[in-house]
Each structure stands twice: as structure tokens, then as C-alpha cells.
Amino acid sequence: MPSISRRHPDRRSQLAGLAAELFRARGYHGVGINDIAAAAGITGPAVYRHFADKQAILAYVLLGGVQEMEDATAAALSTLRRPDGAEVDRLLRGIAESSVERRDVAALWRWEGRHLAPEDQREIGRRSTALLTSWAKELMALRPDLGPEDAELLCWAALSVFGSVSVHRTAVARKRFAELLAELARRVLHVRLPSEASPEGPVPGGLGVLSRREQLLSAAAELFHRRGFHAVSMEDIGAAAGIAGPSVYRHFASKAALLSAIARRAADRLLLDAERVRLASADEVEALRGLIDSYVRVLTGSVELAVSFSTDALTYTTEEGAELLRIQRDYVSQWVALLGAARPALNAREAKITVHAALTIANDLSRTRRVNQRASLAAELRVLMAAVLDLG
Structure with missing residues (x-):
């Protein structure tokens, strides 16, 4: 170095x-x-x-990244005389180029942003919201059919497309990379959102109560989701499950063991569902739609998947981390293979970039407070992911 x-x-x-x-x-x-x-x-x-400290260094890096996006937006919007597709394309291309050039900053915000001081988190949140508001204003001028909340949702989804470069290391030539990201974001901004929530089916009743192990897993997942792994103690988990902290060790050797169990269970659910979808589908497009349904159901049904994605990989043991990474890559590779067969114009790397963009939209919107309470969110995630994958 x-x-x-x-x-x-x-x-x-x-x-x-x-x-x-x-x-x-x-x-x-x-x-x-x-x-x-x-x-x-x-x-x-x-x-x-x-x-002053390493927290200040992280804030310097991330605030600089926000400033670059603000500059790119200001430069594009300064040329706008009227809202038309060409001007919006220019804005998307500029942000895409910045994302490809500085994908390390996007990765740090996604995985390490929670370590910022509260005032820096608020500052980034304020400036990000202002940025999204300016995007939404231009989108509504281009699409009068959209209300402010729907326009904001689509802009958050477009931002997730650009941020998806942080969750993988796949690359193509920079020009093509930026073109592809801009095209995926463009698809998102043209989505016609469903007017009503799609029925998710009745929630089945149950007999008795969860076992103590399941209670601990549920309590730990909720706490990790709300506070972050490092801010939660075994005593906190025990209290949430209604038992003394030391009693947790009868079921799990450590907090890391709890996290591993949560992550592994979420991964197993996805893999089992993917196998079921693959066997039941008549073609690749049907299989991709089935995978979208499965992913949204698992993601919105509990916080387990969100917890496994938002925790530092270094929190796991070397063996556990390697196994979870292998499972994740196997899962994504199924999507990539299906998309490559359904859209042969995409090469393998482009298909992988596209798949990650679709998955990142679902991951991001499901934990973005400004949008994740929408009644139709699950249906909207399905439509957005299908649009990114160009499923028609």
C-alpha cells in the first residue's frame, strides 16, 4: 500500500x-x-x-462521497430547461459514472456508516434526503402521474441501483459499467407501481409458544436489526427473551453463535425456496419471477435476512464466514444463470451486475425508514426487481 x-x-x-x-x-x-x-x-x-479519531476519518470519507453526488446532481440539473428524457439520462449517466469511479465510498457507507457519530449520521441523512427530494421533483415533472411519495420511492430505488456496486466486485469496462447502471436506473424510474397491495395470504395460527431456542433467535435478530450486532449484549438478548443473561449460554456458546444461526437459517430458507421454484418453473422468466416472490417473502417476513446482510463479515469465524459466503454466491449464481439464459444479450458479468442491482433494491428499501412502512411495499419490490431484470 x-x-x-x-x-x-x-x-x-x-x-x-x-x-x-x-x-x-x-x-x-x-x-x-x-x-x-x-x-x-x-x-x-x-x-x-x-x-480527532478514526470516526472523524470515516465521516470525512463519507461526507466527501455525498458531496460528489451533490455536485454531479447540481451539474446535471443546472442544464435543465424542461424535464425531458435526455436531460434525465444525463443525470443518471453522471451519477453512474461517479458510482463506478468511487464504489469504495458506497461500500463504506453501506457497511460502516452506522459507526459514525450521531451528528454525522444525521448530516448525511439530511443531505441524502435533500438530494432525493430534488430527484423526485424532476421525476414528477417528467411523470405527472406520480405523487411525491411514489416519486421518492422510485428515486430511492434508483439510488440503490447505483449503490449496488458496493456489494460485489464484478466489473466490466468503465464506460459499459456506467451505461448499464444508468439503464437499470432508467428502468426503475419508468416503473408503474401497483395501486394496491397484493395479498400475501393468511398468517397461519399456531399451537403453544416458541421453544426457548427460537425465542432467543427471534429476540437476538430483532435486537441486532435495531441496534447493530456490536451494541447488543447477551444480557440484552436474555432480557428480551424473558430469561437471565447467563441462561442464554445453555443454548448458544456466544453472541456470534447466535448470529451465525440467524444467518444460516435465512440462507437455508432462500436455497430451499430456490430449489422449489426451479423445479416448478416452465422457463427461465417464470423461474426468475418465482425467485423474486421467494426473496421478497423471506426478506419482508422476518428481519433475519436483513441482519445477516448488515453485519460485518469479520464478525463470523473464518469457517462460518466462508460457508455463508459460499451459500450466498451459489444463490446469486442461480439468478445469474437464469438471467443469462433469458437475456442472452447480457454477458455473465453484466448479468451478475444486473442481479445484484435487483437484490440491492429489495434489501435497501426494506430497511429504509422513509419507505418501508408502505402498505404495498412487498408488491412494489416485486415490480421493481422485475423491471431491473427486464422481465416485462
Whole structure:
């Protein structure tokens, strides 16, 4: 890793860039100030001349990413005389190019943003919302059929398309990458949202109560989802399940063991459903629609899948992390193979980028507070994912 020249005129930016690489590789909790200093070829105290702590470095990186997107939006909107498709395409292309160029920043926001100080989280949230509001305003001018809330939903979905570059390392030539992302976002912005929630079917009744193990898994999943893994203790989990903290250890050896059980169960549900869908489908398009239904059902039915996605990979043991990653890749590869067969104009890498964009929309919107309470969200996720995959 390159060190910083002592004469470099922008030491803060260079330090932040090196720290971003370390945060991305090891996770926020796996990096200390001395690690950043060593990568820069300076001492730990020298880092403190520029930043108060590593939290301030993370904020510098992420706020810089927001600023770049604001600049790209301002540049595109400054040329708008009237809302037309060509101008919107220019905006989408500009943001897509920025996303491809700085996909590391998107990854840090997605996985490490919760480690920011509350005031920095609020600042990024405020500026992101303002950005989305400006997008929604232009979209409503282009599509008078949309109300403010629906326009905002579509803009959040488009932002997820751009952010999807952070969840995988697949790449194609930069120009083609940006073109593909812009096209996927364009499909999202043209979606006709369902007017009513689709019936999800009755929730079956039950006999008795959950076993103690299931109670602990449910309690842990909810707490991890609300607070994050590192902010929850075994005592918190026990209290939520109605037992003393030490009693949790009779069922799970550690908090990490609970997390692994949650993640593995969510993954198994997806794989079992995928097998059922594949065997019951007449063609690739039908199979993809079945996978969309399955994914949305699992994602919105409990918080387990969201918890497994939002927790640092380094939280798992090496063996568990490797196994969960293998399962995830196998699952995604099924989507990619089906999409490649249904849309032969896409090569394998382009199909993978497209699949990740569709999955990221569902993952993001299901945990975005401004939209995840919509009555029709499950139906809307299905329509959005199908649009990204171009299923008609």
C-alpha cells in the first residue's frame, strides 16, 4: 500500500483514502489509528494532527462521497430547461459514472456508516434526503402521474441501483459499467407501481409458544436489526427473551453463535425456496419471477435476512464466514444463470451486475425508514426487481 509523501499538499485526503482502503478490507472495528499511520508511513500522533479519531476519518470519507453526488446532481440539473428524457439520462449517466469511479465510498457507507457519530449520521441523512427530494421533483415533472411519495420511492430505488456496486466486485469496462447502471436506473424510474397491495395470504395460527431456542433467535435478530450486532449484549438478548443473561449460554456458546444461526437459517430458507421454484418453473422468466416472490417473502417476513446482510463479515469465524459466503454466491449464481439464459444479450458479468442491482433494491428499501412502512411495499419490490431484470 502506498505511503504518504511528507510533502503532499493534501495530507487529510491522503490519510482518508488509506483509511478507507483499510476499513473496506478489515471492517471499521478491525482498524486502529496506528494501522492507518503505518499505512501512511507516519506515526500515530501525526494522524491526530489531522483528525480527532478514526470516526472523524470515516465521516470525512463519507461526507466527501455525498458531496460528489451533490455536485454531479447540481451539474446535471443546472442544464435543465424542461424535464425531458435526455436531460434525465444525463443525470443518471453522471451519477453512474461517479458510482463506478468511487464504489469504495458506497461500500463504506453501506457497511460502516452506522459507526459514525450521531451528528454525522444525521448530516448525511439530511443531505441524502435533500438530494432525493430534488430527484423526485424532476421525476414528477417528467411523470405527472406520480405523487411525491411514489416519486421518492422510485428515486430511492434508483439510488440503490447505483449503490449496488458496493456489494460485489464484478466489473466490466468503465464506460459499459456506467451505461448499464444508468439503464437499470432508467428502468426503475419508468416503473408503474401497483395501486394496491397484493395479498400475501393468511398468517397461519399456531399451537403453544416458541421453544426457548427460537425465542432467543427471534429476540437476538430483532435486537441486532435495531441496534447493530456490536451494541447488543447477551444480557440484552436474555432480557428480551424473558430469561437471565447467563441462561442464554445453555443454548448458544456466544453472541456470534447466535448470529451465525440467524444467518444460516435465512440462507437455508432462500436455497430451499430456490430449489422449489426451479423445479416448478416452465422457463427461465417464470423461474426468475418465482425467485423474486421467494426473496421478497423471506426478506419482508422476518428481519433475519436483513441482519445477516448488515453485519460485518469479520464478525463470523473464518469457517462460518466462508460457508455463508459460499451459500450466498451459489444463490446469486442461480439468478445469474437464469438471467443469462433469458437475456442472452447480457454477458455473465453484466448479468451478475444486473442481479445484484435487483437484490440491492429489495434489501435497501426494506430497511429504509422513509419507505418501508408502505402498505404495498412487498408488491412494489416485486415490480421493481422485475423491471431491473427486464422481465416485462
